Amino acid sequence: MAEQDQGMRAAGRDDHGVDRQRRGCLGVAALAAASPFALLGEPLAQTTSSSDSRTVASSTGAPALGPLKHVPAGVLSVGYAELGPSDGTPVLLLHGWPYDIDSYAEVAPILAAAGYRAIVPYLRGHGATRFLSADTPRNGQQAALAYDILAFMDSLGIEEAVLAGYDWGGRIANVIAALWPGRCKAMVVASGYLIGSQELGKVPLSPRAELQWWYQHYFATPRGEAGYAKNTAEFARLIWQLASPRWSFDASTFAPSLPAFDNPDHVAITIHNYRWRLGLASGEPVYDGIESMLAAFPAIAVPSISVEGDANGAPHPDPATHAKRFTGRYEHRLLAGGIGHNPSQEAPAAFARAILDADRL
Numbered sequence: 001m002a003e004q005d006q007g008m009r010a011a012g013r014d015d016h017g018v019d020r021q022r023r024g025c026l027g028v029a030a031l032a033a034a035s036p037f038a039l040l041g042e043p044l045a046q047t048t049s050s051s052d053s054r055t056v057a058s059s060t061g062a063p064a065l066g067p068l069k070h071v072p073a074g075v076l077s078v079g080y081a082e083l084g085p086s087d088g089t090p091v092l093l094l095h096g097w098p099y100d101i102d103s104y105a106e107v108a109p110i111l112a113a114a115g116y117r118a119i120v121p122y123l124r125g126h127g128a129t130r131f132l133s134a135d136t137p138r139n140g141q142q143a144a145l146a147y148d149i150l151a152f153m154d155s156l157g158i159e160e161a162v163l164a165g166y167d168w169g170g171r172i173a174n175v176i177a178a179l180w181p182g183r184c185k186a187m188v189v190a191s192g193y194l195i196g197s198q199e200l201g202k203v204p205l206s207p208r209a210e211l212q213w214w215y216q217h218y219f220a221t222p223r224g225e226a227g228y229a230k231n232t233a234e235f236a237r238l239i240w241q242l243a244s245p246r247w248s249f250d251a252s253t254f255a256p257s258l259p260a261f262d263n264p265d266h267v268a269i270t271i272h273n274y275r276w277r278l279g280l281a282s283g284e285p286v287y288d289g290i291e292s293m294l295a296a297f298p299a300i301a302v303p304s305i306s307v308e309g310d311a312n313g314a315p316h317p318d319p320a321t322h323a324k325r326f327t328g329r330y331e332h333r334l335l336a337g338g339i340g341h342n343p344s345q346e347a348p349a350a351f352a353r354a355i356l357d358a359d360r361l
Contacts, residue, residue, distance in 0.1 A: 065081035065083065065101065065102075065104070065105055065108055065120060066081055066082075066083065067081075068080065068081055068128050069081070069082060070128065071152070071155045071156065072132060072155065073148065073151040073152040073154070073155040074147065074148060074150075074151030074152075074155075075131060075132055075133065075136045075148075075151075076124055076129055076130065076131060076132060076148055076151070076152075077129065077130045077131075077132055078121050078122065078129050078148070078152050078155070079121070079122045079127055079128025079129045079130075080101075080119055080120060080121035080122065080152075081101055081108070081119075081120045082117065082118065082119050082120070083108045083109060083111070083112035083117075083118045084108075084111060084112030084113075084115065084116050084117045084118050085112075085115060085117060086117060087117070088112075088115050088116045088117035089115075089116050089117065089161075089162065089185070089359065090116070090117045090119060090153075090156075090158045090160075090161035090162070091111055091116050091117065091118050091119065091161060091162040091163075091164060091355060092119050092120075092121070092149065092152075092153070092161045092162070092163050092164070093107060093108060093118060093119065093120045093164050093165070093169075093344070094121070094123070094149065094163065094164065094165030094166075094168075094169025094170070094172050094173055095120070095122075095123065095126070095165070095166075095167075095168070095169050096165070096166050096167020096168045096169050096170065096341075096342070097123075097167055097168045097270060097273070098232075098235070098236035098239055098240075098257075098261065098270075099167065099240075099257060099260075099342060099345075100122065100126055100127055100256075100257045100259075100260030100261075101120040101121070101122055101127065101260075102256045102257050102260075102345070103166075103342055103344045103345045104118070104120045104344055104345075104348075105256075105345075106345070106348035106349075106352075107164075107344050107348045107351050107352045107355075108120055110348065110349065110352035111352055111355060111356075114356060116162075116355075119156070119161075121149070121152055122260065122263075123145060123148070123168060123169070123172075124140075124144070124145065124148055124265065124269055125138070125140070125263055125265045125266045125268065125269025125270065126260045126261075126263050126266060126269075127259065127260040127263060128263075129263070130263075130264075130265075131265060137284055138265050138268035138269055138272060139269075139272055139276075139283060139284055140268075140269040140270065140271075140272040140273030140274075140276060141272070141273070141276045141283040141284070141287060141291070142171055142172070142175055142195070142196060142291075142294065143175065143283065143287035143290040143291050143294065144283070144284065144287055145168060145171070145172050145175075146171075146172045146175035146176055146179075146290075147287070147290075149163075149172055149176060150176065150180065150183065153183060159182075159183065160182065160183055160184070160185045161183070161184070161185060162184075162185050162186045162187070162188075162355060162358065162359050163176060163177065163184050163186075163187045163188075164187065164188040164189070164344075164351070164354075164355050164358075165188075165189060165190070166189070166190035166191070166341070166342060166343060166344060167190070167314075167341065167342075168273070170189040170190050170191060170194050171194040171195065171196070173187050173188075173189050174187075174189060174193060174194050174195050174300065175195060175290075175294060177300045177302045177304065178195065178294070178298040178299065178300050179290065179293060179294070179298060181300075181301055181302050184302045185302070185303075185359065186302060186303040186304065186305075186358040186359045186361060187300070187302055187303070187304045187305075187358065188304070188305050188306075188307065188351070188354045188355050188358050189304065189305075189306050189307075190306070190307050190308065190309075190341070190343050190344075191306070191308055191312070191314075191316040191317065192306040192308070192316075192317060192319060192322040192323075192325070192326075192332070193297075193300070193306075193317070193322035193325040193326070195294050195297055195298070196277060196294070197294065197295040197297070198276065198277065198278075198279045198283075198291070198295070199279070199295060201277045201278050201279055202278065202279045209315070212314075212315045213315060215235075215239070215274070216274045216277065216278065219270070219271050219274040219275065220274070220275055220278060220280055224271075225267065225271045228267055228270065228271065229267045232261045232266070232267065233258055233261060236254075236257070236258075236261060237254055240254065240342070242313050242314070243312070243313045243314040243340055243341035243342070244309070244311065244312070244313060244339075244340025244341050244342055244346060245311060245313045245340065246311040246338030246339075246340060247311075247338070247339075247340050247342070247346050297325065299325055299326070299327040300325055300326050300327065300328065301326075301327045301328040302328055303328055303329040303330075303358055303359075303361035304326050304328065304329070304330050304331075304358065304361075305330070305331045305332070305333060305354045305357060305358040305361070306319065306322075306326075306330075306331075306332045306333070307332075307333045307334075307335055307343055307350070307351065307354055308332070308333075308334055308335065308343075309335045309338075309339030309340045309341065309343050309346065309347070310334055310335060310336045310337070310338065310339055311338045311339055311340050312339070312340050312341050313340055313341060314340075314341040316341075319332045329361040331357075331361070333350075333354060335347045335350050335351075
């Protein structure tokens with residue numbers, strides 16, 4: 001789970017294939033003048049895509065997401081599903097951990113029927129997404145994950161999109177909305193403001209709060225890494241149960257997500273993500289400028305709707321604590337009826353409605 005971790009309270013190409021000429025990304029003159037952001041620049045855009053016959057089954061018999069497509073984007077070959085008209089307003093639907101694109105098996109068709117181009121990519125370390133090089137660090141830090149999505153957008157020729165996500169996907173949407181507002185038309189995010197900081201991640205919490213992050217501490221150990229590698233599916237199912245205690249999902253709901261965890265880099269990305277948050281693992285220097293900006297907890301000015309399930313068992317903030325981070329048109333919605341940590345799958349109609357409404361704020 002990635003919801004509120006402890007952080008809540010350029011020219012030429014580098015060795016990642018990143019073009020450092022970022023186009024007008026900050027949208028704020030003061031930030032544009034602050035050179036750390038120029039350290040990264042524009043993702044490498046590539047436009048060749050292909051598709052295969054693998055489908056993603058809906059948990060309740062809704063239309064499947066259909067054949068996967070693949071596109072090289074930055075350091076990855078991204079596997080993704082796409083529904084709706086190619087000329088529709090793009091909506092990127094970003095999943096969390098330990099989940100996958102099946103989280104949106106009912107949301108995406110709703111958006112497609114409304115004329116949107118719904119695009120659902122696998123994050124690095126999940127499903128059909130693969131690294132292009134064995135030499136690329138298996139890095140799970142927040143800046144790297146967000147940069148993947150920028151590179152993905154560039155590869156598809158998408159300048160601006162509505163972004164929606166929860167857990168890791170919610171944090172990615174936050175990062176892009178805060179630092180690249182020109183790429184984000186509007187945003188829907190579960191649990192509000194999720195941008196983190198390594199420094200604050202080192203600050204101890206109360207014993208009760210630390211208990212909620214038990215898996216983060218487990219992953220900090222060699223035993224935890226070995227245990228997750230050995231029991232990935234069982235671990236994921238337990239997280240689903242704890243994070244959504246009133247969601248009575250069965251094996252037929254959980255099974256479509258299992259292949260996503262068979263990704264050869266899944267364990268490495270997961271372990272690095274949580275160790276990085278605690279300051280126990282280093283990130284890549286190429287992202288240092290972005291992380292410095294994120295450590296200042298930049299405001300989000302794009303039109304945004306945050307949602308929260310009334311039975312979210314994962315660590316998450318009170319909406320009042322993060323509302324001040326949203327300086328543009330903003331609305332918070334409580335999703336009632338025993339909705340947990342994965343609102344796009346547990347309450348797809350309400351989640352889709354929030355996306356449609358955010359685009360009209």
